[in-house]
Amino acid sequence: MTGLYSLIRRNSKLFFRDKGVFFTSLITPMILLVLYATFLAKVYRDSFMSGIPAEFAVPDKIIDGIVGGQLVSSLLAVSCVTVAFCSNMIMVQDKQKGVRRDLMLSPVKPSTLALGYYVATELTTLLVCLVAFGAGLIYMAATGFYMSAADIALTLLDILLLTLFGTALSSVINHFLSTQGQISAVGSIVSSCYGFICGAYMPISQFGEGLRAVLGFLPGTYGTSLFRNHTMRGAMNELLELGVPREVIDSLRDVVDCNVYCLDKQVSEPVMFAVLAGSMVLLIAVYVLLVRFSKKK
Numbered sequence: 001m002t003g004l005y006s007l008i009r010r011n012s013k014l015f016f017r018d019k020g021v022f023f024t025s026l027i028t029p030m031i032l033l034v035l036y037a038t039f040l041a042k043v044y045r046d047s048f049m050s051g052i053p054a055e056f057a058v059p060d061k062i063i064d065g066i067v068g069g070q071l072v073s074s075l076l077a078v079s080c081v082t083v084a085f086c087s088n089m090i091m092v093q094d095k096q097k098g099v100r101r102d103l104m105l106s107p108v109k110p111s112t113l114a115l116g117y118y119v120a121t122e123l124t125t126l127l128v129c130l131v132a133f134g135a136g137l138i139y140m141a142a143t144g145f146y147m148s149a150a151d152i153a154l155t156l157l158d159i160l161l162l163t164l165f166g167t168a169l170s171s172v173i174n175h176f177l178s179t180q181g182q183i184s185a186v187g188s189i190v191s192s193c194y195g196f197i198c199g200a201y202m203p204i205s206q207f208g209e210g211l212r213a214v215l216g217f218l219p220g221t222y223g224t225s226l227f228r229n230h231t232m233r234g235a236m237n238e239l240l241e242l243g244v245p246r247e248v249i250d251s252l253r254d255v256v257d258c259n260v261y262c263l264d265k266q267v268s269e270p271v272m273f274a275v276l277a278g279s280m281v282l283l284i285a286v287y288v289l290l291v292r293f294s295k296k297k
Contacts, residue, residue: 001186007116008123011090016122029079029132033139036071051252056244065144065235070256072136073227074200079132080125080159081198081220082191084166085183087124088174091117092183114171114291116286122167128161136231146234154230161276162223168283175290184222199224203257216262219279222272225260229269232258 044067052058094100103113133155140147147155177183195201198220204212215221236258239249253259260267267275 004112004116004119007108007113008120010114011120011191012124014090015087015120020280027074029075029083029128030135032070032075032078032133036074037132040074041067041071051255052131052239052244052248056242057201058239058242058244061144062145062146062235062238062242065140065146065238066232068143069147069232070228071172072133072140073153073187073224073231074195075132075136076129076155076159077162077198077200077220077227078195080129080162080223081166081169081194082119082187083128084163085126085170085174085190087128088117088121088167088170089183089187090120091171091174092177093180095178096180106177107203110291110294111288117173118167118287121170122163125163125167129163130156133159140231144235146238147231148234151230151233155227156230156241158223158226158230161273161280162227165219165223165276165280165283168280168287171287172283173296194220197221199257203255204260205255205257212261213263215266216260216267219276221257221260222267222275225257225267226269226272226276228256232256248282 043062048063048066049058091100094103100113104110135215137145137147137152173186174183177186197215197218199215204221206214207215236249236253240246250259260272
């Protein structure tokens with residue numbers, strides 16, 4: 001246990017000591033929030049307004065609250081995975097510099113070494129994403145805040161689950177990488193593509209039927225939908241109290257991926273949690289098998 005603690009502490013310190021990696025991980029979510037608010041807020045706002053019947057006078061603050069929830073959910077859905085790849089660079093850097101070989105010659109077990117990388121990556125990723133969520137709450141408070149304490153707690157649970165998933169995914173992929181160039185290339189691909197396939201940049205409801213069917217099987221889709229539900233639910237309930245028909249609200253929820261469908265059936269929130277948690281456990285199991293296989297080899 002002492003060895004594991006030392007590894008976690010060492011890997012975490014290396015992440016924070018590398019100012020370039022740390023500030024890139026921390027600033028990237030903030031930049032995304034600014035870009036979303038600058039370029040996408042008006043698009044989201046016009047989209048919502050077009051879906052609400054003209055006879056209902058909806059206060060601007062509620063619309064801003066809905067838009068703010070969508071922006072923050074998009075930010076968190078992307079950051080929980082992409083930041084994990086950035087935080088997990090220590091594992092690849094140790095391979096490149098020969099540090100991992102030296103550690104393998106020490107009394108530390110390979111499983112302990114792998115667990116040290118995983119836990120340190122999860123802790124640093126979780127910290128960055130919590131800071132990003134705090135910035136998102138400040139943004140929503142300035143525009144329109146309707147999240148309840150329960151929704152904030154559920155969003156924190158979403159962050160925990162999705163960072164665990166992102167850390168497991170990055171651990172499996174980074175296990176096969178051994179150079180800085182490889183991790184940079186993989187990081188660039190993940191940063192540019194993941195936001196699209198999880199529905200953060202563009203709602204999955206706007207994709208073609210075939211692509212929607214495929215994305216309905218990916219766990220990242222459900223992570224984004226959970227964030228959407230928990231950051232936007234309060235503002236959506238305000239629309240219901242104003243007398244907006246539930247059919248209209250359900251239509252809006254379909255557009256922004258609060259409602260997700262798989263095989264033409266709507267997926268409930270408990271099932272989304274189960275899929276995300278199950279995928280995380282599966283990836284961790286794959287990572288464990290890879291470590292054991294490498295040990296035997």
